[in-house]
Amino acid sequence: MEKILDILSQIRPEFDFNSSENFIEDGMLDSFDIISLVSDLDENFGISIDGLDILPENFKNLETIKNLIIKNGGSI
Numbered sequence: 763m764e765k766i767l768d769i770l771s772q773i774r775p776e777f778d779f780n781s782s783e784n785f786i787e788d789g790m791l792d793s794f795d796i797i798s799l800v801s802d803l804d805e806n807f808g809i810s811i812d813g814l815d816i817l818p819e820n821f822k823n824l825e826t827i828k829n830l831i832i833k834n835g836g837s838i
Contacts (some may be wrong), residue, residue, distance in 0.1 A: 763838065766827050769802045784822045796821050803827070807836035 770779045770791075777790045785791040791799070799821065800811050811834050820830045828838050 763824055763828060765806060765838075766803075766824055766831075769799065769806060773798050773802070779824065782823065786818045786822050791821060799827075803831060803836075807831050809834040809836040 767779055770777075770785075773795050774790060779785065779790065782788045782790055796816065796818075800816060804810055809831060811830065815830055815834065820826050831838060
């Protein structure tokens, strides 16, 4: 999970992602941030996130992002 936190902090360093249960609703991530996040996750975890998986509910907190990585063949 540290790696995910590092990536999120690089994209939006002004936020503490540990303090939120829903990054989207709390305004911490927008659609442009999610595109950057998908690219960074693909590169860092050696995966290719399916376009059908790029939905807000898959990026709402650390747990959903972790599950998305695992679903697409990555290991945490």
